[in-house]
Amino acid sequence: MSLRSKTNELRKRMKNAASGGGDKAIEKQVAMGKMTARERIIALLDENSFQEYDLFVEHAAKDFDMDKKYLAGDGVLTGTGLMNGYPVCIYAQDFTVAGGSLGYMHARKIVKIMDHALKLQVPLIGINDSGGARIQEGVNSLAGYGEIFYRNTLASGVIPQISVILGPCAGGAVYSPALTDFVFVVDKISKMFITGPEVIKSVLGEEISMEDLGGARVHAAITGNAHFYAESEKECFTQIKTLFSYIPWNNKNKAKAYPIKMPKSRTFKIGSIMPSDSKQPYDVRDVIRAISDNSDFFEIQAMFAQNITIGIARVNGETVGIVANQPMYLAGVLDVDSSDKAARFIRYCDAFNIPLLTLVDLPGYLPGIDQEHAGVIRHGAKLLYAYSEATVPKITVILRKAYGGGYIAMCSNHLRADFVFAWPTAEIAVMGPEGAANIIFRKEINEAADPDKMRQEKVEEYKTKFANPYVAAAYGYIDAVIEPKETRRFIVHALEISKNKIIHNPDKKHGIPPF
């Protein structure tokens, strides 16, 4: 055979292997409003940068007449490419091939590209669109999942791992996304659950649609399993590219610095965001945008536990992770979900050398039987743990209320914040004036001719004396009390001076955080 005919043979084979599940299956995929696996990779990566590997991999299953079936690429595409000009490893399950089901060779392809990512120290992107385990391949299919989970765990905190859910992701398959850093979902397309509606119906007799059980909105707003929610696959890909513009490529490097841009101070006037009545709400994202470069803020888990805001921005060209109580929702209290949300993000930032900026304004922890019984003690402890163990630069700005346990938890000096600044509006005390007055002056209030008037007087007395930043500043727990308009300047300087920060926590295999 001549080289030419051999080349033609190769081309023919490639075309066949790249044909997915055939025209009919592709039509079905499109009818569901979904792109094909190949289209997705091409849309996501830089133009012409995708290099595919293992195109000719085939399954080796024999049972149930599987030996008579050809599954193109065994239902998954794997390869490398560029994202914003930097290298990434990627895989995309192909729903048109046997429903994207995960068999042994399918998993081997994924595992191989994961090993590459870890070895080459580049991010891993997984696009999930699969009916689940390939039942015909039995325990080999389970082995495949296990190998993926194991690698997800080893790679965690070493290279960025993101999961894009663009179809069903059910049963054991959901645990790979859950182990990765960020999960992206798309309205009406993403479906994630451990047991599906049919099983739930047969076991419990409860009827629920796939969308209501584990649709994109459910995971973005209720479970907290998803970090980014999009209306379309296209919007989702834009979010991924934006995320990658902010994060470092592995845990040995820092995020890429960008040219410095000043905040849009005409739109976000830092001096006039805070209402004069300390019981009135405001949107803490306005404070963030008044500080960040170009007033950009890339919010994470925007629909989940809205009483705490987390996200990434740049300050003076450098990526900063931001954690802020959000008085607009539930007065900004800490609770089970918000502690969990913030704690994980803090650990993410710490693992990837992203400095932390904490903005504090909270009345304390959310009271309630449901919170106590849901384990607010152990969930709340995650926040203390995450802040305490983090060795990246930690800068805290107390905007308004910092009472009781909430003051300690929100990256206080005592959890080794490098710099704690407070606005003149800060109220730092063991508890709110109302509660404190009722305890400290109980006797005077009860014995007064007019207890309500006396209580009011005592609340005011306590407020004047303690609901300010100066008591904490007198002990050195606050490094500087600053005017709101100076906030960015102080943060920029603190970041610059913290660049070579080194602290060594005690040697250990690993700690035991209250998971």
Add this chain to the structure above:
Amino acid sequence: MEENINNDYSDFTIGDATYRTILTTKFKSRKAYSKIKIKEIHSFIPGTITEINIKAGSKVAKGDIILILEAMKMKNKIIAPMAGIIESVNVKIGDIVPKNSLLAVIK
């Protein structure tokens, strides 16, 4: 994301102080606490009732097997939490019961 911005703010009291804020959907839909009633026997797992050893008026001793609830491929023995007389049996054989449904009451 921005969907709740125009929602009405509510009063929200924490530690004797009242704040204006938006209550999240999840907060509003939280379940109210109800005290455990020891005389009411509820299913601890969803499943099928395959055996009933009692009827209204039956006398039971603490630990008696009163029902079998088959769930997750296991036959679970439902035992009397205390001695007493059965006031009502709220299921029949073959019933598929969800979690936390009332199976029987002891008086």
